[in-house]
Amino acid sequence: MAILDSINPTLTAGWHRPDVRDLARDTGWRLKDYEARGGYQALKKLFAEKMTPEQVIAEVKTSVLRGRGGAGFPTGLKWSFMPKNAAGEKYIVCNTDEGEPGTFKDRDIMRLDPHAVIEGMIIAGYAMGAQRGYNYIHGEIFELYQRFEEALEEARAAGYLGRNILGSGFDFELFAHHGWGAYICGEETALLESIEGKKGQPRYKPPFPANVGLYGCPTTINNTESLASIPYIIRHGGQAFLDLGKPNNGGTKLFSVSGHVNKPGNYEVPLGTPFAKLLEMAGGMRGGRKLKAVIPGGSSAPVLPADIIMDCTLDYDSIAKAGSMLGSGAVIVMDETVCMVKALERLSWFYYEESCGQCTPCREGTGWLYKMIHRIEHGQGRAEDLDLLDDVAKNIMGRTICALGDAAALPVISFVKHFRDEFAYHIEHKRCLVPPEVQRAGSTFHTRLMAGATC
Protein backbone atom coordinates (compact mmCIF):
# COMPACT_ATOMS: atom_id res chain seq x y z
CA MET A 1 0.00 0.00 0.00
CA ALA A 2 1.25 3.39 -0.87
CA ILE A 3 -0.14 5.43 1.97
CA LEU A 4 0.39 3.39 5.05
CA ASP A 5 -1.69 5.58 7.32
CA SER A 6 -3.22 9.04 7.47
CA ILE A 7 -5.01 11.56 9.65
CA ASN A 8 -7.76 13.64 7.94
CA PRO A 9 -6.58 12.71 4.45
CA THR A 10 -7.41 15.10 1.63
CA LEU A 11 -4.85 14.35 -1.05
CA THR A 12 -4.92 10.60 -0.58
CA ALA A 13 -8.61 10.14 0.29
CA GLY A 14 -10.07 7.35 -1.80
CA TRP A 15 -6.72 6.25 -3.18
CA HIS A 16 -6.52 2.63 -4.17
CA ARG A 17 -3.78 0.78 -2.41
CA PRO A 18 -2.30 -1.65 -4.85
CA ASP A 19 0.92 -3.59 -4.50
CA VAL A 20 3.75 -1.33 -5.60
CA ARG A 21 5.41 -4.33 -7.27
CA ASP A 22 2.53 -4.90 -9.65
CA LEU A 23 1.97 -1.75 -11.68
CA ALA A 24 0.12 -3.58 -14.44
CA ARG A 25 -2.73 -4.69 -12.20
CA ASP A 26 -3.13 -1.35 -10.55
CA THR A 27 -5.88 0.67 -12.25
CA GLY A 28 -7.29 2.98 -9.56
CA TRP A 29 -5.43 5.92 -11.08
CA ARG A 30 -7.55 5.93 -14.22
CA LEU A 31 -9.91 8.76 -15.13
CA LYS A 32 -13.14 6.98 -14.21
CA ASP A 33 -11.85 6.19 -10.73
CA TYR A 34 -10.57 9.73 -10.27
CA GLU A 35 -13.97 11.09 -11.30
CA ALA A 36 -15.71 8.66 -8.96
CA ARG A 37 -13.80 10.12 -6.02
CA GLY A 38 -14.70 13.69 -7.00
CA GLY A 39 -12.04 14.29 -9.61
CA TYR A 40 -12.39 17.24 -12.02
CA GLN A 41 -15.20 18.64 -9.83
CA ALA A 42 -12.97 21.58 -8.93
CA LEU A 43 -12.50 22.44 -12.59
CA LYS A 44 -16.23 22.13 -13.25
CA LYS A 45 -17.04 24.28 -10.22
CA LEU A 46 -14.56 26.93 -11.33
CA PHE A 47 -16.22 27.21 -14.75
CA ALA A 48 -19.81 26.86 -13.45
CA GLU A 49 -19.33 29.61 -10.90
CA LYS A 50 -17.35 31.68 -13.40
CA MET A 51 -14.56 32.22 -10.90
CA THR A 52 -12.09 34.81 -12.14
CA PRO A 53 -8.36 34.08 -12.19
CA GLU A 54 -8.00 36.60 -9.36
CA GLN A 55 -10.54 34.69 -7.27
CA VAL A 56 -8.67 31.43 -7.83
CA ILE A 57 -5.40 32.99 -6.73
CA ALA A 58 -7.16 34.53 -3.71
CA GLU A 59 -8.42 31.07 -2.63
CA VAL A 60 -4.94 29.60 -2.94
CA LYS A 61 -3.55 32.52 -0.91
CA THR A 62 -6.21 31.97 1.78
CA SER A 63 -5.28 28.28 1.98
CA VAL A 64 -1.66 29.13 2.91
CA LEU A 65 -0.57 26.20 0.79
CA ARG A 66 3.21 26.37 1.00
CA GLY A 67 5.39 24.89 -1.72
CA ARG A 68 5.68 21.16 -1.08
CA GLY A 69 8.92 20.73 -3.02
CA GLY A 70 11.02 21.97 -0.14
CA ALA A 71 11.19 25.75 -0.11
CA GLY A 72 7.80 26.22 1.59
CA PHE A 73 7.10 29.42 -0.35
CA PRO A 74 3.38 30.33 -0.39
CA THR A 75 1.94 29.02 -3.65
CA GLY A 76 -0.73 31.71 -4.00
CA LEU A 77 1.85 34.45 -3.66
CA LYS A 78 4.05 32.77 -6.27
CA TRP A 79 1.10 32.63 -8.65
CA SER A 80 0.46 36.34 -8.16
CA PHE A 81 3.96 37.14 -9.47
CA MET A 82 3.02 36.12 -13.01
CA PRO A 83 2.54 39.19 -15.23
CA LYS A 84 -1.15 39.73 -15.90
CA ASN A 85 -1.36 41.20 -19.35
CA ALA A 86 1.86 40.06 -20.99
CA ALA A 87 1.53 39.28 -24.68
CA GLY A 88 2.65 35.88 -25.93
CA GLU A 89 2.94 32.44 -24.36
CA LYS A 90 3.05 31.71 -20.63
CA TYR A 91 3.89 28.35 -19.09
CA ILE A 92 2.98 26.24 -16.07
CA VAL A 93 5.62 23.68 -15.19
CA CYS A 94 5.22 20.89 -12.68
CA ASN A 95 8.38 19.76 -10.93
CA THR A 96 8.18 15.96 -10.54
CA ASP A 97 11.96 15.62 -10.57
CA GLU A 98 11.89 14.07 -7.13
CA GLY A 99 15.46 13.08 -6.31
CA GLU A 100 16.15 14.54 -2.89
CA PRO A 101 17.34 11.57 -0.83
CA GLY A 102 14.55 10.51 1.50
CA THR A 103 11.72 11.92 -0.63
CA PHE A 104 9.29 9.57 -2.39
CA LYS A 105 5.88 11.20 -2.10
CA ASP A 106 5.52 12.56 -5.63
CA ARG A 107 6.15 9.10 -7.01
CA ASP A 108 3.05 7.86 -5.18
CA ILE A 109 1.01 10.83 -6.40
CA MET A 110 2.10 10.05 -9.96
CA ARG A 111 1.42 6.38 -9.46
CA LEU A 112 -1.98 6.58 -7.81
CA ASP A 113 -3.41 9.99 -8.64
CA PRO A 114 -1.93 11.47 -11.84
CA HIS A 115 -5.20 13.17 -12.75
CA ALA A 116 -5.02 15.28 -9.56
CA VAL A 117 -1.77 16.73 -10.93
CA ILE A 118 -3.39 17.32 -14.33
CA GLU A 119 -6.44 19.00 -12.78
CA GLY A 120 -4.21 21.15 -10.57
CA MET A 121 -2.16 22.22 -13.57
CA ILE A 122 -5.24 23.15 -15.63
CA ILE A 123 -6.50 25.29 -12.74
CA ALA A 124 -3.05 26.84 -12.36
CA GLY A 125 -3.03 27.59 -16.10
CA TYR A 126 -6.43 29.25 -15.84
CA ALA A 127 -5.40 31.31 -12.81
CA MET A 128 -2.23 32.60 -14.47
CA GLY A 129 -3.42 32.88 -18.05
CA ALA A 130 -1.09 30.15 -19.30
CA GLN A 131 -2.17 27.85 -22.10
CA ARG A 132 0.65 25.36 -22.07
CA GLY A 133 2.17 23.23 -19.40
CA TYR A 134 4.91 20.66 -18.95
CA ASN A 135 5.34 18.08 -16.23
CA TYR A 136 9.03 17.27 -15.75
CA ILE A 137 9.21 13.70 -14.48
CA HIS A 138 12.13 12.15 -12.60
CA GLY A 139 14.29 9.97 -14.83
CA GLU A 140 14.18 6.90 -12.63
CA ILE A 141 10.39 6.51 -12.74
CA PHE A 142 9.98 5.80 -16.45
CA GLU A 143 7.02 3.50 -15.85
CA LEU A 144 5.16 6.35 -14.18
CA TYR A 145 6.10 8.73 -16.99
CA GLN A 146 4.37 6.28 -19.33
CA ARG A 147 1.38 6.18 -17.00
CA PHE A 148 1.21 9.98 -17.00
CA GLU A 149 1.21 9.98 -20.80
CA GLU A 150 -1.78 7.62 -20.67
CA ALA A 151 -3.54 9.85 -18.13
CA LEU A 152 -2.97 12.83 -20.44
CA GLU A 153 -4.58 10.91 -23.30
CA GLU A 154 -7.58 10.17 -21.09
CA ALA A 155 -7.89 13.82 -20.09
CA ARG A 156 -7.65 14.98 -23.73
CA ALA A 157 -10.27 12.48 -24.85
CA ALA A 158 -12.62 13.63 -22.07
CA GLY A 159 -12.26 17.29 -23.03
CA TYR A 160 -10.36 18.34 -19.90
CA LEU A 161 -7.37 19.32 -21.99
CA GLY A 162 -7.19 21.02 -25.36
CA ARG A 163 -9.32 23.76 -26.89
CA ASN A 164 -12.34 25.28 -25.18
CA ILE A 165 -12.18 23.05 -22.10
CA LEU A 166 -15.71 22.01 -20.99
CA GLY A 167 -17.14 24.83 -23.14
CA SER A 168 -15.44 27.48 -21.02
CA GLY A 169 -13.50 29.11 -23.84
CA PHE A 170 -10.25 28.32 -21.97
CA ASP A 171 -7.54 26.44 -23.88
CA PHE A 172 -4.81 24.44 -22.14
CA GLU A 173 -2.38 21.83 -23.42
CA LEU A 174 -0.19 19.74 -21.19
CA PHE A 175 2.80 17.52 -21.97
CA ALA A 176 5.17 15.24 -20.09
CA HIS A 177 8.93 15.71 -20.25
CA HIS A 178 11.05 12.88 -18.95
CA GLY A 179 14.35 13.47 -17.15
CA TRP A 180 17.30 11.08 -17.36
CA GLY A 181 19.14 11.20 -14.08
CA ALA A 182 20.30 14.56 -12.72
CA TYR A 183 19.47 15.67 -9.17
CA ILE A 184 20.17 19.28 -10.09
CA CYS A 185 17.16 19.38 -12.42
CA GLY A 186 14.95 19.56 -9.33
CA GLU A 187 16.22 23.15 -9.11
CA GLU A 188 13.61 25.07 -11.04
CA THR A 189 15.80 26.97 -13.48
CA ALA A 190 17.99 23.91 -14.15
CA LEU A 191 14.74 22.12 -14.89
CA LEU A 192 13.82 24.80 -17.44
CA GLU A 193 17.24 24.48 -19.10
CA SER A 194 16.66 20.74 -19.25
CA ILE A 195 13.26 21.13 -20.95
CA GLU A 196 14.99 23.42 -23.45
CA GLY A 197 17.27 20.51 -24.34
CA LYS A 198 20.42 21.60 -22.54
CA LYS A 199 22.58 20.55 -19.62
CA GLY A 200 20.62 21.16 -16.42
CA GLN A 201 22.63 24.06 -15.07
CA PRO A 202 20.77 26.63 -12.95
CA ARG A 203 20.27 30.17 -14.19
CA TYR A 204 21.05 33.41 -12.43
CA LYS A 205 18.08 34.97 -10.66
CA PRO A 206 16.91 37.63 -11.32
CA PRO A 207 15.32 37.53 -13.76
CA PHE A 208 12.92 35.14 -12.04
CA PRO A 209 11.00 32.56 -14.08
CA ALA A 210 7.76 34.52 -13.57
CA ASN A 211 9.26 37.09 -15.93
CA VAL A 212 11.80 35.12 -17.97
CA GLY A 213 11.20 31.38 -17.76
CA LEU A 214 10.76 28.59 -20.27
CA TYR A 215 11.82 29.74 -23.77
CA GLY A 216 12.12 33.23 -22.27
CA CYS A 217 8.41 33.39 -21.44
CA PRO A 218 6.71 33.98 -18.06
CA THR A 219 6.67 30.64 -16.25
CA THR A 220 5.58 29.31 -12.88
CA ILE A 221 7.08 26.11 -11.53
CA ASN A 222 5.30 24.24 -8.74
CA ASN A 223 5.91 20.92 -7.04
CA THR A 224 3.70 17.92 -7.84
CA GLU A 225 2.17 17.72 -4.38
CA SER A 226 1.43 21.47 -4.40
CA LEU A 227 -0.42 21.18 -7.70
CA ALA A 228 -2.23 18.01 -6.62
CA SER A 229 -3.49 19.95 -3.56
CA ILE A 230 -5.15 22.63 -5.72
CA PRO A 231 -8.36 20.71 -6.62
CA TYR A 232 -9.24 20.30 -2.92
CA ILE A 233 -8.67 24.01 -2.29
CA ILE A 234 -10.96 25.04 -5.16
CA ARG A 235 -13.67 22.51 -4.26
CA HIS A 236 -13.76 23.12 -0.53
CA GLY A 237 -12.32 26.61 -0.26
CA GLY A 238 -8.96 27.92 0.88
CA GLN A 239 -10.16 28.33 4.47
CA ALA A 240 -11.10 24.63 4.73
CA PHE A 241 -7.60 23.67 3.62
CA LEU A 242 -5.96 26.11 6.02
CA ASP A 243 -8.09 24.81 8.89
CA LEU A 244 -6.75 21.29 8.34
CA GLY A 245 -3.28 22.44 9.35
CA LYS A 246 -2.30 25.28 11.62
CA PRO A 247 -1.95 29.04 11.08
CA ASN A 248 0.67 29.88 8.44
CA ASN A 249 0.92 26.13 7.61
CA GLY A 250 -2.19 25.20 5.64
CA GLY A 251 -3.40 21.70 4.95
CA THR A 252 -2.25 18.18 5.32
CA LYS A 253 1.03 16.99 3.86
CA LEU A 254 2.61 13.76 2.74
CA PHE A 255 5.56 12.70 4.84
CA SER A 256 7.96 10.13 3.44
CA VAL A 257 9.40 8.16 6.32
CA SER A 258 12.53 6.13 5.61
CA GLY A 259 15.33 4.55 7.57
CA HIS A 260 15.20 2.74 10.88
CA VAL A 261 11.44 2.51 11.40
CA ASN A 262 9.34 -0.64 11.21
CA LYS A 263 7.12 0.59 8.40
CA PRO A 264 8.90 2.96 6.02
CA GLY A 265 6.39 4.62 3.69
CA ASN A 266 4.24 7.66 3.02
CA TYR A 267 1.93 9.11 5.63
CA GLU A 268 -0.51 11.98 5.16
CA VAL A 269 -0.99 14.06 8.30
CA PRO A 270 -2.07 17.64 9.06
CA LEU A 271 0.76 20.13 9.38
CA GLY A 272 1.37 20.63 13.07
CA THR A 273 1.16 16.92 13.93
CA PRO A 274 3.72 15.96 16.60
CA PHE A 275 6.78 14.17 15.23
CA ALA A 276 6.27 11.49 17.88
CA LYS A 277 2.87 10.69 16.37
CA LEU A 278 4.37 10.20 12.89
CA LEU A 279 7.03 7.93 14.34
CA GLU A 280 4.33 5.88 16.04
CA MET A 281 2.34 5.65 12.78
CA ALA A 282 5.47 4.40 11.03
CA GLY A 283 5.52 1.46 13.41
CA GLY A 284 8.05 2.90 15.82
CA MET A 285 11.77 2.24 15.89
CA ARG A 286 12.99 -0.93 14.23
CA GLY A 287 13.88 -3.65 16.69
CA GLY A 288 12.87 -1.32 19.53
CA ARG A 289 16.23 0.42 19.23
CA LYS A 290 16.88 3.94 20.42
CA LEU A 291 16.35 6.96 18.17
CA LYS A 292 19.60 8.79 17.54
CA ALA A 293 18.89 11.45 14.93
CA VAL A 294 16.43 12.53 12.27
CA ILE A 295 16.88 14.47 9.06
CA PRO A 296 13.40 15.99 8.90
CA GLY A 297 13.13 17.44 5.40
CA GLY A 298 15.22 15.53 2.89
CA SER A 299 18.99 15.05 2.90
CA SER A 300 19.66 18.77 2.47
CA ALA A 301 17.98 19.68 5.74
CA PRO A 302 20.14 19.98 8.88
CA VAL A 303 20.08 16.85 11.04
CA LEU A 304 18.43 17.05 14.47
CA PRO A 305 19.35 14.87 17.46
CA ALA A 306 16.60 12.73 19.02
CA ASP A 307 15.86 14.99 21.98
CA ILE A 308 15.27 18.02 19.75
CA ILE A 309 13.11 16.33 17.08
CA MET A 310 10.95 14.55 19.66
CA ASP A 311 9.75 17.96 20.86
CA CYS A 312 8.91 19.23 17.35
CA THR A 313 5.65 19.34 15.51
CA LEU A 314 5.68 18.72 11.77
CA ASP A 315 5.20 22.16 10.27
CA TYR A 316 7.43 24.71 8.59
CA ASP A 317 7.67 26.98 11.64
CA SER A 318 8.34 24.39 14.35
CA ILE A 319 11.09 22.63 12.41
CA ALA A 320 12.66 25.96 11.42
CA LYS A 321 12.67 27.03 15.07
CA ALA A 322 14.49 23.81 15.97
CA GLY A 323 17.20 24.74 13.47
CA SER A 324 16.26 22.64 10.46
CA MET A 325 13.77 22.69 7.59
CA LEU A 326 10.52 20.84 6.88
CA GLY A 327 11.75 20.76 3.28
CA SER A 328 10.01 18.14 1.20
CA GLY A 329 8.69 16.28 4.26
CA ALA A 330 11.22 13.49 3.87
CA VAL A 331 11.90 12.13 7.33
CA ILE A 332 15.07 10.03 7.49
CA VAL A 333 15.19 8.18 10.80
CA MET A 334 18.48 6.93 12.23
CA ASP A 335 18.94 4.79 15.32
CA GLU A 336 21.84 4.21 17.69
CA THR A 337 23.55 1.78 15.28
CA VAL A 338 24.37 4.58 12.85
CA CYS A 339 27.85 6.05 12.64
CA MET A 340 27.22 9.72 11.93
CA VAL A 341 30.54 10.10 10.12
CA LYS A 342 29.70 7.30 7.73
CA ALA A 343 26.18 8.66 7.18
CA LEU A 344 27.57 12.10 6.36
CA GLU A 345 30.23 10.56 4.12
CA ARG A 346 27.52 9.01 1.93
CA LEU A 347 25.52 12.22 1.74
CA SER A 348 28.61 14.27 0.91
CA TRP A 349 29.47 11.88 -1.90
CA PHE A 350 25.99 12.46 -3.29
CA TYR A 351 26.40 16.26 -3.42
CA TYR A 352 29.88 15.95 -4.91
CA GLU A 353 28.53 13.57 -7.56
CA GLU A 354 25.51 15.76 -8.34
CA SER A 355 27.10 19.23 -8.32
CA CYS A 356 26.60 20.52 -11.86
CA GLY A 357 30.07 22.05 -11.88
CA GLN A 358 29.01 25.55 -12.81
CA CYS A 359 30.09 27.44 -9.66
CA THR A 360 33.60 27.00 -8.29
CA PRO A 361 32.68 27.01 -4.55
CA CYS A 362 30.24 24.12 -5.08
CA ARG A 363 32.22 22.16 -7.68
CA GLU A 364 35.47 22.29 -5.70
CA GLY A 365 33.95 22.60 -2.23
CA THR A 366 31.74 19.51 -2.42
CA GLY A 367 34.77 17.43 -3.43
CA TRP A 368 36.86 18.91 -0.64
CA LEU A 369 34.15 18.21 1.94
CA TYR A 370 33.79 14.62 0.74
CA LYS A 371 37.56 14.05 0.83
CA MET A 372 37.83 15.29 4.40
CA ILE A 373 34.87 13.26 5.68
CA HIS A 374 36.15 10.22 3.81
CA ARG A 375 39.55 10.46 5.46
CA ILE A 376 38.01 10.98 8.92
CA GLU A 377 35.81 7.89 8.39
CA HIS A 378 38.84 5.89 7.27
CA GLY A 379 41.06 6.75 10.22
CA GLN A 380 43.16 9.41 8.52
CA GLY A 381 41.44 12.50 9.88
CA ARG A 382 43.48 15.41 11.15
CA ALA A 383 42.84 17.43 14.30
CA GLU A 384 42.18 20.59 12.28
CA ASP A 385 39.65 18.88 9.97
CA LEU A 386 36.56 19.65 12.04
CA ASP A 387 37.08 23.40 11.94
CA LEU A 388 38.13 23.17 8.31
CA LEU A 389 34.93 21.27 7.44
CA ASP A 390 32.89 24.01 9.02
CA ASP A 391 34.93 26.69 7.28
CA VAL A 392 34.70 25.14 3.81
CA ALA A 393 30.96 24.50 4.23
CA LYS A 394 30.33 28.08 5.31
CA ASN A 395 32.36 29.37 2.38
CA ILE A 396 30.18 27.46 -0.07
CA MET A 397 26.97 28.79 1.44
CA GLY A 398 25.56 31.83 -0.27
CA ARG A 399 28.30 31.85 -2.90
CA THR A 400 26.63 29.76 -5.59
CA ILE A 401 23.97 30.40 -8.23
CA CYS A 402 21.57 27.83 -6.81
CA ALA A 403 20.80 26.17 -3.50
CA LEU A 404 22.76 22.96 -4.14
CA GLY A 405 25.78 24.58 -2.51
CA ASP A 406 23.79 25.29 0.63
CA ALA A 407 22.25 21.82 0.43
CA ALA A 408 25.72 20.27 0.49
CA ALA A 409 26.93 22.53 3.29
CA LEU A 410 24.00 22.27 5.73
CA PRO A 411 24.32 18.54 6.46
CA VAL A 412 28.05 18.98 7.12
CA ILE A 413 27.60 21.94 9.45
CA SER A 414 24.76 20.28 11.36
CA PHE A 415 26.33 16.80 11.65
CA VAL A 416 29.56 18.30 12.99
CA LYS A 417 27.67 20.65 15.32
CA HIS A 418 25.42 18.03 16.91
CA PHE A 419 27.75 15.04 16.79
CA ARG A 420 31.15 16.69 17.16
CA ASP A 421 32.25 14.18 19.80
CA GLU A 422 31.72 11.32 17.38
CA PHE A 423 33.80 13.02 14.69
CA ALA A 424 36.52 13.85 17.25
CA TYR A 425 36.54 10.22 18.43
CA HIS A 426 37.13 9.09 14.85
CA ILE A 427 40.06 11.47 14.44
CA GLU A 428 41.61 10.57 17.78
CA HIS A 429 41.06 6.79 17.79
CA LYS A 430 41.06 6.19 14.03
CA ARG A 431 37.89 4.12 14.22
CA CYS A 432 34.13 4.41 14.63
CA LEU A 433 32.48 4.96 17.99
CA VAL A 434 29.85 2.45 16.82
CA PRO A 435 31.54 -0.90 15.97
CA PRO A 436 31.29 -1.71 12.22
CA GLU A 437 29.50 -5.02 12.85
CA VAL A 438 26.82 -3.21 14.88
CA GLN A 439 26.38 -0.69 12.06
CA ARG A 440 26.11 -3.42 9.48
CA ALA A 441 23.60 -5.46 11.45
CA GLY A 442 21.57 -2.34 12.22
CA SER A 443 21.16 -1.46 8.55
CA THR A 444 20.56 -4.88 7.10
CA PHE A 445 17.64 -5.82 4.84
CA HIS A 446 14.40 -4.40 6.12
CA THR A 447 11.15 -3.74 4.29
CA ARG A 448 7.73 -2.83 5.59
CA LEU A 449 6.58 -6.25 4.36
CA MET A 450 8.92 -7.77 6.91
CA ALA A 451 7.11 -5.71 9.57
CA GLY A 452 3.77 -7.18 8.54
CA ALA A 453 2.42 -4.31 6.42
CA THR A 454 0.58 -5.50 3.31
CA CYS A 455 2.77 -3.64 0.87
Add this chain to the structure above:
Amino acid sequence: MLSEATLQKIDREIAKYPAEQKQSAVMAALRLAQQEKGWLAPETIAFVARYLGMAEMAVYEVATFYNMYDLAPVGKYKITVCTNLPCALSGGVHAADYLKQKLGIDFNETTPDGKFTLKEGECMGACGDAPVMLVNNVHMRCFMTPEEIDRLLAECE
Protein backbone atom coordinates in the same frame (compact mmCIF):
# COMPACT_ATOMS: atom_id res chain seq x y z
CA MET B 1 20.89 4.98 -38.68
CA LEU B 2 17.86 4.70 -36.37
CA SER B 3 14.86 2.55 -37.19
CA GLU B 4 11.65 3.98 -38.58
CA ALA B 5 9.86 3.02 -35.35
CA THR B 6 12.37 4.97 -33.24
CA LEU B 7 12.17 7.97 -35.55
CA GLN B 8 8.40 7.97 -35.24
CA LYS B 9 8.71 8.00 -31.49
CA ILE B 10 11.20 10.87 -31.69
CA ASP B 11 8.78 12.78 -33.93
CA ARG B 12 6.06 12.37 -31.33
CA GLU B 13 8.41 13.90 -28.75
CA ILE B 14 9.25 16.81 -31.07
CA ALA B 15 5.52 17.53 -31.42
CA LYS B 16 5.27 18.23 -27.67
CA TYR B 17 7.26 21.44 -28.02
CA PRO B 18 6.78 24.69 -29.96
CA ALA B 19 7.81 24.33 -33.62
CA GLU B 20 11.01 26.35 -33.22
CA GLN B 21 12.07 24.36 -30.10
CA LYS B 22 12.98 20.97 -31.57
CA GLN B 23 16.03 20.86 -29.32
CA SER B 24 13.68 20.23 -26.38
CA ALA B 25 13.25 16.68 -27.70
CA VAL B 26 16.97 15.89 -27.44
CA MET B 27 16.75 14.08 -24.08
CA ALA B 28 13.98 11.84 -25.34
CA ALA B 29 15.73 11.30 -28.68
CA LEU B 30 18.91 10.17 -26.94
CA ARG B 31 16.93 7.89 -24.64
CA LEU B 32 15.14 6.31 -27.60
CA ALA B 33 18.38 5.98 -29.56
CA GLN B 34 20.01 4.30 -26.57
CA GLN B 35 17.08 1.93 -26.20
CA GLU B 36 17.48 0.88 -29.82
CA LYS B 37 21.27 0.71 -29.99
CA GLY B 38 22.09 -0.36 -26.44
CA TRP B 39 24.42 2.60 -25.92
CA LEU B 40 25.26 5.99 -27.42
CA ALA B 41 28.14 5.70 -29.86
CA PRO B 42 29.61 8.95 -31.29
CA GLU B 43 27.89 8.30 -34.63
CA THR B 44 24.53 7.86 -32.87
CA ILE B 45 25.00 11.19 -31.10
CA ALA B 46 25.94 12.78 -34.44
CA PHE B 47 22.83 11.34 -36.06
CA VAL B 48 20.58 12.71 -33.30
CA ALA B 49 22.25 16.12 -33.72
CA ARG B 50 21.55 16.15 -37.47
CA TYR B 51 17.99 14.94 -36.95
CA LEU B 52 17.21 17.76 -34.53
CA GLY B 53 19.27 20.43 -36.29
CA MET B 54 21.63 20.82 -33.33
CA ALA B 55 25.39 21.16 -33.05
CA GLU B 56 26.96 17.78 -32.27
CA MET B 57 28.70 19.29 -29.26
CA ALA B 58 25.37 20.49 -27.82
CA VAL B 59 23.99 16.94 -28.01
CA TYR B 60 27.22 15.53 -26.58
CA GLU B 61 26.91 17.95 -23.64
CA VAL B 62 23.46 16.56 -22.86
CA ALA B 63 24.58 12.95 -23.31
CA THR B 64 27.45 13.43 -20.84
CA PHE B 65 25.48 15.45 -18.28
CA TYR B 66 22.65 13.06 -17.43
CA ASN B 67 23.58 9.88 -15.56
CA MET B 68 21.54 7.30 -17.42
CA TYR B 69 22.99 7.79 -20.88
CA ASP B 70 25.56 5.09 -21.59
CA LEU B 71 28.50 6.35 -23.62
CA ALA B 72 30.13 2.91 -23.67
CA PRO B 73 28.59 -0.51 -24.24
CA VAL B 74 26.90 -2.10 -21.22
CA GLY B 75 25.63 -5.59 -20.52
CA LYS B 76 22.26 -6.78 -21.74
CA TYR B 77 20.91 -6.04 -18.27
CA LYS B 78 22.19 -2.94 -16.53
CA ILE B 79 21.28 -3.12 -12.86
CA THR B 80 21.60 0.10 -10.88
CA VAL B 81 21.43 -0.16 -7.09
CA CYS B 82 20.68 2.80 -4.87
CA THR B 83 23.11 3.00 -1.95
CA ASN B 84 22.24 6.51 -0.83
CA LEU B 85 21.69 7.00 2.91
CA PRO B 86 17.94 6.25 3.22
CA CYS B 87 18.29 3.05 1.17
CA ALA B 88 21.52 2.13 2.95
CA LEU B 89 19.67 2.19 6.30
CA SER B 90 17.35 -0.56 5.02
CA GLY B 91 19.76 -2.90 3.28
CA GLY B 92 20.77 -0.99 0.13
CA VAL B 93 24.47 -1.68 0.66
CA HIS B 94 23.77 -5.30 1.62
CA ALA B 95 21.80 -5.72 -1.61
CA ALA B 96 24.65 -4.28 -3.65
CA ASP B 97 27.13 -6.60 -1.90
CA TYR B 98 24.89 -9.58 -2.55
CA LEU B 99 24.68 -8.71 -6.25
CA LYS B 100 28.43 -8.19 -6.51
CA GLN B 101 29.02 -11.60 -4.96
CA LYS B 102 26.41 -13.35 -7.14
CA LEU B 103 27.65 -11.77 -10.36
CA GLY B 104 31.34 -11.76 -9.45
CA ILE B 105 31.74 -8.15 -10.51
CA ASP B 106 32.10 -4.77 -8.86
CA PHE B 107 30.30 -1.53 -9.66
CA ASN B 108 30.95 -0.28 -13.21
CA GLU B 109 31.90 -3.75 -14.39
CA THR B 110 30.24 -6.16 -16.81
CA THR B 111 30.15 -9.94 -16.52
CA PRO B 112 32.45 -11.71 -19.03
CA ASP B 113 29.42 -13.06 -20.92
CA GLY B 114 28.19 -9.51 -21.45
CA LYS B 115 24.94 -10.19 -19.66
CA PHE B 116 25.07 -7.97 -16.60
CA THR B 117 26.47 -4.55 -15.81
CA LEU B 118 26.35 -3.29 -12.23
CA LYS B 119 26.06 0.40 -11.37
CA GLU B 120 25.82 2.33 -8.14
CA GLY B 121 22.90 4.73 -8.31
CA GLU B 122 21.85 7.89 -6.56
CA CYS B 123 18.40 8.54 -5.14
CA MET B 124 15.62 7.04 -7.27
CA GLY B 125 12.87 8.61 -5.17
CA ALA B 126 11.61 5.32 -3.76
CA CYS B 127 13.39 5.19 -0.38
CA GLY B 128 10.38 3.70 1.42
CA ASP B 129 10.62 0.61 -0.78
CA ALA B 130 14.32 -0.01 -0.16
CA PRO B 131 16.36 -1.81 -1.30
CA VAL B 132 15.59 -0.38 -4.74
CA MET B 133 17.09 -1.23 -8.12
CA LEU B 134 16.61 -0.04 -11.65
CA VAL B 135 16.86 -2.48 -14.54
CA ASN B 136 17.96 -1.01 -17.88
CA ASN B 137 17.03 2.48 -16.64
CA VAL B 138 13.31 1.86 -17.01
CA HIS B 139 12.07 -0.88 -14.69
CA MET B 140 12.10 -0.18 -10.98
CA ARG B 141 12.28 -3.10 -8.58
CA CYS B 142 11.39 -2.68 -4.92
CA PHE B 143 12.01 -4.55 -1.64
CA MET B 144 15.06 -6.31 -3.09
CA THR B 145 15.90 -8.85 -0.42
CA PRO B 146 18.25 -11.71 -1.39
CA GLU B 147 15.26 -13.86 -2.46
CA GLU B 148 13.96 -11.06 -4.68
CA ILE B 149 17.41 -10.49 -6.18
CA ASP B 150 17.63 -14.20 -6.99
CA ARG B 151 14.22 -13.97 -8.67
CA LEU B 152 15.29 -10.94 -10.69
CA LEU B 153 18.48 -12.61 -11.89
CA ALA B 154 16.52 -15.73 -12.86
CA GLU B 155 14.11 -13.59 -14.91
CA CYS B 156 16.97 -12.06 -16.89
CA GLU B 157 17.53 -14.38 -19.81
